[in-house]
Each structure stands twice: as structure tokens, then as C-alpha cells.
Amino acid sequence: MFKIVPKQMFFTKGVGHHRNKLQSFELALRDAGIEKCNLVTISSIFPPDCKIISKAEGLKLLAPGQILFVVLARESTNEPSRLVTAAVGLAQPKDKNQYGYISEHHGFGQNARQSGDFAEDLAATMLASTLGIELDPDKAWDERKQHYVAGKDRLFVSRSVAKAAHGHKDGLWTTVLACAVMVVD
Numbered sequence: 001m002f003k004i005v006p007k008q009m010f011f012t013k014g015v016g017h018h019r020n021k022l023q024s025f026e027l028a029l030r031d032a033g034i035e036k037c038n039l040v041t042i043s044s045i046f047p048p049d050c051k052i053i054s055k056a057e058g059l060k061l062l063a064p065g066q067i068l069f070v071v072l073a074r075e076s077t078n079e080p081s082r083l084v085t086a087a088v089g090l091a092q093p094k095d096k097n098q099y100g101y102i103s104e105h106h107g108f109g110q111n112a113r114q115s116g117d118f119a120e121d122l123a124a125t126m127l128a129s130t131l132g133i134e135l136d137p138d139k140a141w142d143e144r145k146q147h148y149v150a151g152k153d154r155l156f157v158s159r160s161v162a163k164a165a166h167g168h169k170d171g172l173w174t175t176v177l178a179c180a181v182m183v184v185d
Contacts, residue, residue: 006069006182008051010058011088011161013178017168021076024173028074032177033059037068042182044071044126046092046100052159053183061183069182073104073119076175077167085110086178087162089119091127094157101127102180116162119178124156 012034016027029035033055062068073086085107092100103122105115163176 004184005047006050006184008053008183010053010055010181012055013161013163015165015176017172017174019172021173024175028175028177036064037066040069041072042069044102046102048097048099071102071180073106074177075106078171078173079167080169080171082167083109084176085115085164086176087115087119087160088178088180089123089160091123091156091158112162112164116160120158120160124158
């Protein structure tokens with residue numbers, strides 16, 4: 001049986017404004033650089049031995065019409081000044097042979113940092129629970145070392161990408177998106 005296991009992944013984000021909601025999403029995809037692909041949303045497993053590459057490097061690997069697997073967070077509003085946010089977080093054991101978790105978060109009233117931090121906490125909590133570990137993200141985060149400490153010896157690294165924007169002043173649709181893009185060779 002043929003298995004599709006991505007070997008590379010990159011993060012991207014975007015924002016778009018338009019009088020039509022769908023077109024604001026299209027403009028956000030353009031801002032993120034992935035508008036030329038057919039997106040298939042997937043759930044939240046970061047494969048073992050998957051390498052995180054830069055957005056610039058990842059975009060060079062894409063072709064028009066390509067099927068592209070993404071973990072996607074998106075939010076829209078047509079209310080002037082309303083703050084919308086979208087974030088994708090990754091939690092990965094330091095052991096690259098284990099799988100990690102990707103989480104998506106979208107909502108209102110959070111800036112990009114708050115949204116990104118929340119997405120990272122979600123991913124770390126989900127990963128810990130699959131390993132049978134209780135994790136309180138507020139207590140497990142080691143600010144100095146920039147990783148999660150869970151259980152006796154397990155360490156998690158995390159990162160996120162987030163985009164926040166205020167609704168357009170003229171009531172145009174504003175769409176923000178953040179995604180983890182899986183590259184399949």
C-alpha cells in the first residue's frame with residue numbers, strides 16, 4: 001500500500017480584504033504564497049523525521065495545480081475594527097524519531113502572539129496526552145530554555161505561526177490564515 005508521509009513542512013500566513021468573503025480568503029492565500037495550489041486540509045500529526053524548512057524554500061517546491069496538504073486555521077469578519085486571528089502551533093519531542101502534534105486556533109480578540117502561544121499550548125497538551133502525560137502548559141514551559149518539560153525526561157519544542165488583523169475600516173471582509181504546509185515528494 002502506498003503511504004504518503006511528508007518529509008518537509010513549512011509555515012505560512014496571510015491576510016486579505018475584499019467585499020466578498022471568498023475573495024478575501026483568496027487574497028489571504030496569495031499573501032501566504034499558496035494560492036496556486038489545491039488545498040486539502042488534514043488533521044494534526046507532525047511526522048517523525050520531518051524537516052521544517054523556510055517558507056521561501058517551501059514555496060519553490062510548489063507547482064500550479066498541485067494537491068497540497070495543510071493544517072489550516074482561518075477566521076473572517078466584516079465588522080470594522082474587530083480583531084481576528086488564526087494560528088497554527090507545533091509541539092514536537094526533541095527525539096526526531098517520534099511524531100509531534102500540530103494544532104490550529106482561530107478566533108477573535110487576540111493578537112498574533114496570544115493566538116500563537118495558545119496554539120503551541122494546545123499542541124503540547126495534545127502530544128503529552130497521547131503519551132499518557134499530564135501537562136499543565138503554564139507550569140511545564142521553561143522560558144529560559146524555550147521548551148516544554150513533561151514527565152521525567154520528555155522535552156518538547158514548540159513553535160507557531162499566527163496572523164491577526166483588524167476588520168477593514170470600510171466593512172470589507174477581512175480574512176486571516178495560518179497554516180503548516182506539508183511537502184510530499
